[in-house]
Amino acid sequence: MKCNFCSKDFKGGVKRMKDHLAGTHKDAAPCLTVPAEVKEEIKQYLKAFQDSKFAAQRNFEENVESGAYYTGSSASVSNRGVRGPIDRHVHVVSEGGSQPPETMPPVSAKEHRNQVCLDIGRFFYENGIPFHAATSPSFTSMLRSVGNFGRGLKPPTMHELRTWILKEEVKTTTEMVNDIKATWKTTGVSLLSDGWSNMRNRSLINFLVNNQYGTVFLKTVDASNCVKDADKIFELLDGVIEEIGEDIVVQVVTDNASNYKKAGEMLMEKRKKLYWTPMCRPLHRFDA
Numbered sequence: 001m002k003c004n005f006c007s008k009d010f011k012g013g014v015k016r017m018k019d020h021l022a023g024t025h026k027d028a029a030p031c032l033t034v035p036a037e038v039k040e041e042i043k044q045y046l047k048a049f050q051d052s053k054f055a056a057q058r059n060f061e062e063n064v065e066s067g068a069y070y071t072g073s074s075a076s077v078s079n080r081g082v083r084g085p086i087d088r089h090v091h092v093v094s095e096g097g098s099q100p101p102e103t104m105p106p107v108s109a110k111e112h113r114n115q116v117c118l119d120i121g122r123f124f125y126e127n128g129i130p131f132h133a134a135t136s137p138s139f140t141s142m143l144r145s146v147g148n149f150g151r152g153l154k155p156p157t158m159h160e161l162r163t164w165i166l167k168e169e170v171k172t173t174t175e176m177v178n179d180i181k182a183t184w185k186t187t188g189v190s191l192l193s194d195g196w197s198n199m200r201n202r203s204l205i206n207f208l209v210n211n212q213y214g215t216v217f218l219k220t221v222d223a224s225n226c227v228k229d230a231d232k233i234f235e236l237l238d239g240v241i242e243e244i245g246e247d248i249v250v251q252v253v254t255d256n257a258s259n260y261k262k263a264g265e266m267l268m269e270k271r272k273k274l275y276w277t278p279m280c281r282p283l284h285r286f287d288a
Contacts, residue, residue, distance in 0.1 A: 230262035
């Protein structure tokens with residue numbers, strides 16, 4: 001695109017041209033020859049566009065706060081789960097200052113649950129979430145926390161999910177892993193080797209460490225150049241055992257292919273206190 005006033009060429013979309021003509025100094029240098037009325041017109045257009053974005057976000061947040069998940073033209077759909085606007089501003093408080101427990105007839109409770117389940121289902125369908133995610137303990141924990149909070153919960157933003165919430169979850173997971181690792185010297189561990197191929201047909205091996213307190217993912221190794229060589233597999237397994245600690249690893253579990261069987265025999269020959277055990281099913285299905 002080329003500016004009709006200063007003949008400057010632009011690449012990267014019409015937004016840069018608008019910023020150029022409006023003189024916003026955001027994504028493009030301002031045009032020095034644009035007429036004042038054109039500059040003002042483009043500035044008003046950009047302002048109206050920005051205002052509409054803020055209004056849409058504000059409406060969404062108000063719908064969430066009021067319990068309305070979907071606002072469409074169909075009355076039968078848009079009224080599903082929607083509470084009246086007064087519900088956003090008042091709640092019943094007893095004389096003692098605490099909110100009394102809310103009770104409802106069995107029929108109303110069933111209808112209310114159906115409405116909630118429909119909204120949960122829509123979230124799964126719209127975002128392509130596998131159905132088995134509903135069996136996750138964290139899914140149940142999430143719903144319990146939302147229910148305990150009650151009305152008016154403002155959901156986490158995309159920014160929150162990728163910043164402080166993610167950091168806190170990484171911290172929690174690290175603490176859990178460290179707690180399990182602290183038990184290894186006391187209980188001894190099994191080293192699990194899980195071979196698989198990715199979409200690029202690379203042969204990868206996942207190494208996991210298991211004891212009665214849980215299974216910890218250790219690392220993934222690209223074994224494309226050595227997966228069929230028993231000597232190389234032995235060196236790889238032996239190196240991981242050395243990394244964990246020879247006195248800690250009491251068992252190595254792999255599949256029962258001939259190269260792994262030979263590597264397992266070599267391990268037991270070198271490390272007399274260690275046992276190699278073949279598994280006939282994929283180790284990622286191992287039940288810790």
